[in-house]
Amino acid sequence: MRATLMHGAGDVRSEDIPDPTLVEPTDAVVRVTAASICGSDLWPYKTLEPSEEGRPMGHEAVGVVEEVGDEVSIVKRGEMVVMPFAFSDGTCLFCHEDLHTECLHGGFFGNGGPDAGGAQAEAIRVPQADGTLFPLPTDADEALMPSLLTLSDVMGTGQHAAVVAGVTEGKIAAIVGDGAVGLCGVIAAKRLGAEQIIVLGRHADRTDLAREFGATDVVSERGPEGVERVRELTDGLGAHSVLECVGHDESTQTAIGIARAGGAVGRVGVPQSETMPGSQTAFFGNIVVGGGPAPARAYMDDLLPDILDGKIEPGRVFDRTVGLEEVPDGYRAMNEREALKVMVRP
Numbered sequence: 001m002r003a004t005l006m007h008g009a010g011d012v013r014s015e016d017i018p019d020p021t022l023v024e025p026t027d028a029v030v031r032v033t034a035a036s037i038c039g040s041d042l043w044p045y046k047t048l049e050p051s052e053e054g055r056p057m058g059h060e061a062v063g064v065v066e067e068v069g070d071e072v073s074i075v076k077r078g079e080m081v082v083m084p085f086a087f088s089d090g091t092c093l094f095c096h097e098d099l100h101t102e103c104l105h106g107g108f109f110g111n112g113g114p115d116a117g118g119a120q121a122e123a124i125r126v127p128q129a130d131g132t133l134f135p136l137p138t139d140a141d142e143a144l145m146p147s148l149l150t151l152s153d154v155m156g157t158g159q160h161a162a163v164v165a166g167v168t169e170g171k172i173a174a175i176v177g178d179g180a181v182g183l184c185g186v187i188a189a190k191r192l193g194a195e196q197i198i199v200l201g202r203h204a205d206r207t208d209l210a211r212e213f214g215a216t217d218v219v220s221e222r223g224p225e226g227v228e229r230v231r232e233l234t235d236g237l238g239a240h241s242v243l244e245c246v247g248h249d250e251s252t253q254t255a256i257g258i259a260r261a262g263g264a265v266g267r268v269g270v271p272q273s274e275t276m277p278g279s280q281t282a283f284f285g286n287i288v289v290g291g292g293p294a295p296a297r298a299y300m301d302d303l304l305p306d307i308l309d310g311k312i313e314p315g316r317v318f319d320r321t322v323g324l325e326e327v328p329d330g331y332r333a334m335n336e337r338e339a340l341k342v343m344v345r346p
């Protein structure tokens with residue numbers, strides 16, 4: 001089959017690899033009908049060490065179940081499913097706490113680990129199929145596919161940031177970052193009832209979309225100026241809930257800087273350094289800082305009806321669609337900020 005492999009920084013290729021097969025009796029093989037390139041794929045795109053074998057890429061997919069192992073009982077052949085970016089058994093104590101990304105038998109797709117291949121391919125092997133795959137209604141409209149695809153990562157991740165940040169009815173939420181996750185964070189904040197929604201971002205086309213998703217204010221300044229601007233917009237107090245959707249030191253510092261005393265920061269941007277900036281600001285402000293890899297699987301039941309009803313349209317973050325052969329150019333376009341988020345149709 002055709003698949004996407006990254007052989008080093010800036011070196012993405014579409015090539016032939018063996019078809020995925022069932023390895024464990026709890027596996028399924030899914031034929032991918034739509035996948036996407038994630039902002040987090042751009043990190044190895046900038047830094048990956050060169051290798052001959054290459055790393056299978058992609059962790060967001062919608063597809064059709066093609067084969068299931070003997071111990072798979074919930075997921076059925078022929079079913080249309082969403083594949084979250086992490087696999088999980090659905091039965092361990094963490095899965096029962098809706099923290100599927102900490103599953104005792106889980107792992108991540110497309111990260112170079114031994115267990116899981118990449119979703120930017122014609123098909124993918126899915127470990128722990130029953131606990132991982134989320135069956136879609138049989139009559140789900142094709143036009144909804146982009147939004148359903150966002151359940152695999154960006155919409156669930158934006159939701160996680162909002163939940164960890166404690167967004168509630170009538171409160172002020174601020175979202176740091178205008179990438180696909182930040183925009184989905186705006187949707188999540190709106191959906192959870194935030195009254196004022198401030199987005200921090202500098203790309204007019206993206207912040208325009210943020211406004212359509214429910215943002216009430218846009219702050220384009222960064223660093224201390226951005227913090228100052230948010231304070232001006234919030235009677236000098238800051239936001240109750242801050243969604244950190246970038247992961248850089250500066251954005252984390254900003255996120256903590258714009259949280260009001262007693263507020264919370266939900267971090268979903270993958271941190272690029274070991275130490276966390278803003279420690280003293282957080283401490284003296286009694287600010288709760290939390291977050292991590294989003295248990296996207298846990299949020300699907302809650303988010304699905306709003307997508308089916310057209311109440312939320314997170315699929316609007318996709319502004320380009322490519323075939324498998326054009327995936328390398330999709331990486332280039334996202335890396336150069338020419339595209340916001342790229343969908344892959346194998």
Ligand SMILES: [Zn+2]
Pocket residue numbers: 088089090091092093094095096100102103104105106
């Ligand atoms: Zn588990």
